[in-house]
Amino acid sequence: MATPMGTVDLFDQGYVSDPLPVWDALREDAPVHYEPDTGLWLVSRYDDVRAILLDTDTFLPDNAMDAIGRFSIPTLRVLAKARFALPPTLASNGGESHAGYRRVMTRLLNARAVAASVPMIERVTGECLDLAEERLAADGVCDLATTPARDVPLLVLLRLLGLDQALDAGLDTLARWSDASLELFWGRPDAGRQLELAGEAADFYRWIRGLVAGPAAGEDTLLGALAAHRLPGGGPLSAAQSAAVLYFMIIAGQATTRQMMSLMYRRALGEPGLWRRFAAEPAGVEPWAEEMLRREPPITTWRRVTARPVTVRGVDIPAGAPLLLMLASTGSDPDVFENPERLCLERSNRRGHLSFGVGRHRCSGAELARAEAGVMLRMTAARLPDLRLVDAASAPAMPALLSFRAPLRVLAERGPAERR
Numbered sequence: 001m002a003t004p005m006g007t008v009d010l011f012d013q014g015y016v017s018d019p020l021p022v023w024d025a026l027r028e029d030a031p032v033h034y035e036p037d038t039g040l041w042l043v044s045r046y047d048d049v050r051a052i053l054l055d056t057d058t059f060l061p062d063n064a065m066d067a068i069g070r071f072s073i074p075t076l077r078v079l080a081k082a083r084f085a086l087p088p089t090l091a092s093n094g095g096e097s098h099a100g101y102r103r104v105m106t107r108l109l110n111a112r113a114v115a116a117s118v119p120m121i122e123r124v125t126g127e128c129l130d131l132a133e134e135r136l137a138a139d140g141v142c143d144l145a146t147t148p149a150r151d152v153p154l155l156v157l158l159r160l161l162g163l164d165q166a167l168d169a170g171l172d173t174l175a176r177w178s179d180a181s182l183e184l185f186w187g188r189p190d191a192g193r194q195l196e197l198a199g200e201a202a203d204f205y206r207w208i209r210g211l212v213a214g215p216a217a218g219e220d221t222l223l224g225a226l227a228a229h230r231l232p233g234g235g236p237l238s239a240a241q242s243a244a245v246l247y248f249m250i251i252a253g254q255a256t257t258r259q260m261m262s263l264m265y266r267r268a269l270g271e272p273g274l275w276r277r278f279a280a281e282p283a284g285v286e287p288w289a290e291e292m293l294r295r296e297p298p299i300t301t302w303r304r305v306t307a308r309p310v311t312v313r314g315v316d317i318p319a320g321a322p323l324l325l326m327l328a329s330t331g332s333d334p335d336v337f338e339n340p341e342r343l344c345l346e347r348s349n350r351r352g353h354l355s356f357g358v359g360r361h362r363c364s365g366a367e368l369a370r371a372e373a374g375v376m377l378r379m380t381a382a383r384l385p386d387l388r389l390v391d392a393a394s395a396p397a398m399p400a401l402l403s404f405r406a407p408l409r410v411l412a413e414r415g416p417a418e419r420r
């Protein structure tokens with residue numbers, strides 16, 4: 001399939017650091033673009049992506065969790081030894097059991113549950129900021145990508161899902177397992193690295209199977225709700241199905257939010273005057289965070305697969321073709337968002353972006369992510385109004401993953417006026 005666009009190397013560091021020009025070119029010149037290297041069909045305009053997400057008969061979510069690369073035999077052996085299996089439950093489930101799984105998530109994560117958990121989010125954020133302040137006092141610098149951006153979402157998620165026992169594994173280990181899983185499935189590791197990552201994912205999965213086999217829990221917890229849940233045929237979930245939900249949730253429920261916060265902290269601290277404005281006018285924080293979700297979302301792409309031959313914007317696509325929906329590109333589509341490069345607090349269709357998806361599989365954790373962003377930005381700016389980036393001039397290091405994009409580190413220090 002010839003398009004006016006050249007090859008797009010989705011794993012190239014230049015693209016990962018600054019993908020916006022590529023997204024602009026795709027939308028403009030090749031809104032449906034076939035990429036031979038990965039076999040993916042890139043779809044980048046807002047209207048097309050929205051229509052695809054809403055047409056769940058033609059565009060199936062079945063490939064959402066597929067690994068990008070092929071696993072080597074040693075990798076497969078490591079995973080098989082751990083009985084690693086991800087039967088379709090949530091994001092990759094196009095079948096009739098999806099609605100029931102989704103109800104379980106909605107009961108735990110609906111807007112009321114999130115609103116009730118705000119005091120807990122504030123408490124956890126306060127504790128993490130104590131730690132950040134201690135590091136600033138001791139070392140003169142702290143990494144916001146770790147505390148609070150990594151630790152708050154992890155602690156909040158485990159509390160909200162009633163998975164307090166998971167804390168025994170330790171935050172560092174949980175984050176390492178989660179990152180290894182993202183790189184294994186969405187990255188392009190070489191053979192040695194793939195094997196290493198498979199070892200981490202297998203350890204993670206074994207540990208999850210241990211949680212699933214553990215003592216019965218109340219129905220207000222994720223494990224209790226899964227134990228009580230019945231599939232459309234009336235049967236209970238298998239251990240592999242419960243483990244698949246936990247595996248997805250422990251990753252999706254915090255890695256994404258950490259990435260979102262790392263992007264937001266870096267941008268908020270990098271724009272002259274903005275950080276101090278957050279401290280003085282906290283009401284502007286939520287609209288700004290929403291604009292960041294539109295313009296620079298942590299999940300840049302998501303996949304679907306065609307159920308039948310279909311034509312999108314005049315381009316014929318065969319049945320069984322994997323599509324890469326460029327969610328992040330749609331947030332900068334000038335046909336929908338005027339002056340998309342501006343983070344505009346008054347934008348009337350601010351919440352119309354597709355960064356959380358839309359339709360049947362729309363993100364169940366969107367309200368939680370928004371609440372966390374509001375609390376963390378407001379509290380951090382209030383406690384540390386003199387914070388500034390250490391390496392503002394340099395491009396941040398970002399891992400090359402197909403669907404996730406965020407700086408690995410956000411190093412910050414206190415400004416001269418406050419330094420002791």
Ligand code: HEM
Nearest residue numbers: 090091252253256257260356357358361362363364365369
């Ligand atoms: C900024 C943070 C986040 C972003 C950008 C994000 C984005 C997404 C996207 C793009 C999807 C796929 C939508 C689709 O296929 O149509 C998704 C699915 C999902 N997300 Fe999130 N997410 C975030 C945080 C969270 C959190 C905090 C949780 C839970 C605590 C969560 C739970 C889920 C679940 C359960 C699904 C699958 C929904 C389904 O298939 O029915 N996400 N998310």
